[in-house]
Structure formats: structure tokens, C-alpha cells
Amino acid sequence: MIGVQELLTSVEVGLILGVVAIGVFLTFKTINFADMTCDGSFVSGAAVTAVLIKGGTSPYLAILVAMLVGGMAGVLTGILNIKCKIADLLAGIIVAYMLYSVNLMIMRNSPSVTFVDHETIVSDSAKPAVIVVTLLVAAVTYMMFSNFGLKLRAVGYNRQFATTHGIDVDKMTVLGLAMSNAMIAAGGSIFSQFQGFCDVSGGFGMLVMGLASIIVGTNVLPFKREPLLILSCVAGSILYRIFINVALHSDALGIKTQNLNLVTGIIMIVIMVMKGGVNRNAKAK
Amino acid sequence: MLKLSNICVRDTLKCLDLTVTAGERVLVVGGNGAGKSTLFGVISGRIKPDQGNIVVDGQDMTMVPECKRTNLISSVLQDMKSGTIEEMTILENIKLAYIRTGGRRVSKEDIDTFKTKLSIFGMGLENRPYEYVRNLSGGERQALSIVMATSADYKLLLLDEVTSALSQKVSDLVMRSIGDIIAMERKTCLMITHEERYMHTFGDRTLEMNNGVLCEIPRSS
Numbered sequence: 375m376i377g378v379q380e381l382l383t384s385v386e387v388g389l390i391l392g393v394v395a396i397g398v399f400l401t402f403k404t405i406n407f408a409d410m411t412c413d414g415s416f417v418s419g420a421a422v423t424a425v426l427i428k429g430g431t432s433p434y435l436a437i438l439v440a441m442l443v444g445g446m447a448g449v450l451t452g453i454l455n456i457k458c459k460i461a462d463l464l465a466g467i468i469v470a471y472m473l474y475s476v477n478l479m480i481m482r483n484s485p486s487v488t489f490v491d492h493e494t495i496v497s498d499s500a501k502p503a504v505i506v507v508t509l510l511v512a513a514v515t516y517m518m519f520s521n522f523g524l525k526l527r528a529v530g531y532n533r534q535f536a537t538t539h540g541i542d543v544d545k546m547t548v549l550g551l552a553m554s555n556a557m558i559a560a561g562g563s564i565f566s567q568f569q570g571f572c573d574v575s576g577g578f579g580m581l582v583m584g585l586a587s588i589i590v591g592t593n594v595l596p597f598k599r600e601p602l603l604i605l606s607c608v609a610g611s612i613l614y615r616i617f618i619n620v621a622l623h624s625d626a627l628g629i630k631t632q633n634l635n636l637v638t639g640i641i642m643i644v645i646m647v648m649k650g651g652v653n654r655n656a657k658a659k
Numbered sequence: 660m661l662k663l664s665n666i667c668v669r670d671t672l673k674c675l676d677l678t679v680t681a682g683e684r685v686l687v688v689g690g691n692g693a694g695k696s697t698l699f700g701v702i703s704g705r706i707k708p709d710q711g712n713i714v715v716d717g718q719d720m721t722m723v724p725e726c727k728r729t730n731l732i733s734s735v736l737q738d739m740k741s742g743t744i745e746e747m748t749i750l751e752n753i754k755l756a757y758i759r760t761g762g763r764r765v766s767k768e769d770i771d772t773f774k775t776k777l778s779i780f781g782m783g784l785e786n787r788p789y790e791y792v793r794n795l796s797g798g799e800r801q802a803l804s805i806v807m808a809t810s811a812d813y814k815l816l817l818l819d820e821v822t823s824a825l826s827q828k829v830s831d832l833v834m835r836s837i838g839d840i841i842a843m844e845r846k847t848c849l850m851i852t853h854e855e856r857y858m859h860t861f862g863d864r865t866l867e868m869n870n871g872v873l874c875e876i877p878r879s880s
Contacts, residue, residue: 540729540759
């Protein structure tokens with residue numbers, strides 16, 4: 375069975391990756407933009423952090439720089455979509471694809487950078503990481519409750535409405551993408567500090583993991599008001615981690631690490647199909 | 660107030676001129692495909708004219724994008740989905756309505772003014788701020804759209820067949836309430852309608868759109 379220490383680690387990892395889930399939520403749900411930049415910008419955040427910390431920079435400053443770099447990746451996806459008229463999915467895929475090379479450049483052409491022996495925010499205790507994550511979650515929740523958040527959501531729900539109500543849809547889309555990828559990169563930064571290394575292919579599947587957290591969180595928690603769904607994302611991420619950990623440690627289920635993607639995918643499909651059956655009338659157009 | 664000169668849009672509008680003075684309420688009628696909605700699209704900025712000039716309240720609007728015109732022009736369209744956000748509550752929609760003219764915070768007085776205006780329709784919407792708009796009927800949604808369009812400041816109101824999807828009874832109620840609101844605010848308003856029975860009762864004058872040009876229809880008094 376799973377031990378207390380392992381459970382705590384799951385909560386910790388879940389909390390950190392909850393920031394990634396929030397990032398995914400901001401694009402996929404809030405502005406209704408299927409942004410695939412995630413897998414790339416997550417590693418960008420981690421890569422920048424690894425190189426900076428190795429060079430002696432403060433780990434907190436490294437998070438900020440990581441967010442800046444992630445935000446820039448988001449802006450690029452936005453520009454490709456709006457100015458170059460490339461479909462949202464494709465724009466994200468292209469940027470994530472290009473980021474692989476960029477990330478290798480950041481990491482000075484080495485596929486992984488280790489910085490276990492350097493000072494990070496989790497060196498002494500998990501507390502600073504929890505505080506940083508809490509601050510990020512609070513900032514996004516506050517933003518969602520503000521007029522700005524209302525406009526952002528209006529863009530996601532109804533572009534025609536947004537335009538006739540004086541909202542610059544293009545500007546909001548770019549800002550939404552920037553914030554989303556800044557959050558994802560922050561998640562990458564904190565996660566790499568937690569692990570003590572950065573791997574250039576470490577972002578693989580982060581998007582699906584973020585979506586899984588959103589699906590678990592929004593279906594398990596009773597929050598209905600949309601700004602509060604930000605909290606559901608974090609809770610979903612923690613629950614998802616605990617579930618994975620329990621599943622991997624249980625002999626009865628017989629799930630092995632190599633089955634994880636399959637199991638996660640099946641769970642997501644099952645929840646989505648069930649949810650669709652329940653909500654079909656409410657969503658009828 | 661509103662001055663369109665020499666507006667051409669492909670085959671739809673042909674060198675159209677229109678002048679509307681401040682406080683005037685103009686009804687626009689005409690057959691399907693005559694270009695009524697295109698005319699509104701040009702005024703609101705959704706459609707770019709091939710040539711011509713648009714001046715609203717003394718400002719040249721020809722090159723101004725749609726989302727930057729909304730502090731002068733407010734519109735309610737035929738399509739119910741475009742006037743409200745169905746996934747949000749009535750209260751959230753009210754807040755969005757005030758955002759149209761700038762990012763200031765919505766005060767409690769704003770919301771009270773809004774509710775008073777909603778009560779003109781007599782549908783009880785003002786008592787259900789946390790109701791999701793998707794649960795409202797067609798008439799209720801249009802009522803909300805109209806109050807939203809007239810809540811924050813505006814100089815010109817465009818109403819494009821706002822009652823076309825409603826039953827006659829609800830439609831009459833909505834039209835009466837629109838009349839009350841417009842009379843109260845003394846704003847300039849252009850309205851498109853298909854319904855014969857409003858043609859001589861609403862507004863100050865009637866224009867007919869025919870083959871991309873407008874001509875005045877005399878009112879029987």
C-alpha cells in the first residue's frame with residue numbers, strides 16, 4: 375500500500391502541476407482556444423530555470439524569467455493564429471515543435487541539465503513552493519473575478535458579443551495565451567526545481583495531464599461559478615496525482631508505469647462521455 | 660448625428676447617403692436582401708464599405724474598427740445569441756454591458772439602474788440576477804439584450820429586427836418597452852423591422868431600402 379510520505383509527495387507534485395492545469399484551463403476553457411503550445415512552454419520554463427539556477431541566479435527570479443519566456447511563446451502562438459491566420463491547433467503545435475530546438479539551445483545543446491546540488495525553492499522545505507503556488511493561484515482567481523477576467527471569458531463564449539461590446543478579441547486572445555503559457559512555464563520551473571533537473575523531453579503529455587486535472591477537478595468539486603473553477607483545477611491535479619500513485623502501488627489493479635497514458639486516457643474518455651450524457655439537454659443549442 | 664455619404668458595398672449598397680439628426684428615431688423597412696442589415700453592419704463597423712464616409716457625432720468612423728466604435732454605437736441584433744452570453748448569469752451580463760464604454764468598475768447604482776430598466780418589461784428578470792441566461796425564454800433574452808445595449812452611455816442605438824423571433828404578444832410588449840426606454844433617454848435610434856404593424860407607430864420617420872438605396876416613405880397620420 376501507499377505510504378504517508380508518498381501521499382505527501384503526490385500532493386506536492388499535484389499542487390505544482392496544478393499551476394500547469396490552470397494554464398491549460400485559461401486557453402482551453404476560458405478563451406476557448408485549443409492551445410498545444412503547452413508541452414513546449416513547460417520545458418522552456420524548466421530549461422530557463424535549470425540554466426539560471428546553475429549560473430547562480432535566485433530560484434525565485436528564475437520562476438519570473440521562466441514565466442516571461444513562457445508568455446512570449448504564448449504571444450507567438452497568438453500572433454501565428456491572428457496575424458498569419460493559422461488555425462489555433464496548428465499554431466500551437468508548430469510553436470511547441472520549434473520550442474524543442476529553442477529549449478535545447480537554452481540548455482546549451484545538452485538534453486538534460488542537473489542542478490540538484492544548487493539552492494532551489496524546495497531545498498530546505500516544501501513550504502516556499504506551496505507559498506509560490508498559492509500566490510499564483512490567488513492571482514489568477516483574482517484576475518478571473520475582475521472586469522478583465524469577465525472580458526476574457528466573454529471572448530471565449532461569444533466572439534460576436536465581445537466585439538459588439540467593445541472588447542478587442544484579438545488582443546484578449548493574445549493576452550490569454552500569454553498568461554496561460556506563463557503559468558505553464560511557472561509550473562515547469564517549479565517542477566524542475568522539485569526534481570533538481572530538466573529534461574528536454576520532460577514536457578511530453580503535460581497538456582493531456584492538465585486536461586485530465588481539469589476534467590477530474592470540475593466534475594468532482596461542486597463549484598459552479600466559473601472563476602472558482604481555477605481552484606477546481608488545482609484540486610483536480612492533486613486528486614489525479616493521488617489516484618495515479620494509489621493505482622501504481624496497488625497490486626490488485628495491476629497498473630504499471632508503462633500503462634499510465636492508456637489508463638489516464640481511458641479515464642478521461644469515460645468521464646467526458648458520462649458528462650456529455652448528463653449535460654446534453656443543458657447544452658442543447 | 661449620423662452621416663453616411665456615398666457608401667458602396669459590393670452589389671448590396673449603391674452610393675447610399677443617409678443623414679440622421681440627434682434624437683431622431685428612424686424606422687428602416689424593405690424586402691429580404693435589400694441591404695438593411697448590411698447598412699447596420701457598415702454603421703457598426705462589422706462590414707467595411709468599398710467606398711464612402713461614416714461620421715458619427717462629428718467623428719469620422721470610416722477607419723475605426725468595430726470594437727472601438729462601441730462607446731458611441733450600441734446595437735441589438737436579430738440573432739439572440741449575439742446580444743447576451745448564455746453561459747453567464749444575468750448579473751455577469753449586466754457587468755459586461757457597462758464594460759462596453761470602458762473598463763470602469765460597475766457600481767451598485769449601475770446595477771440598480773439596470774434593474775429598474777429591466778422592470779419596464781414586466782418579466783421579473785430584475786429579481787433573478789443569478790439566473791443563467793440559457794434558462795431564459797426568447798423574449799426575456801431580447802429584453803435583457805435591449806437593456807444591456809441601452810445601459811452604458813451611447814449616442815446611437817441600432818436595433819435589427821429584435822422582435823422577429825418572438826410571438827406577437829411578446830413582440831408587442833418588447834416593442835412598447837423599447838419605445839418607453841428610447842423616449843426616456845432621448846437617444847438617436849435606427850430600427851429595422853419587418854412587421855407592418857409597427858411601421859407607422861414607431862419612430863419619427865420611415866425609410867425604405869430598395870435595391871441598395873434609401874427612400875422616404877410618407878407617414879399616414
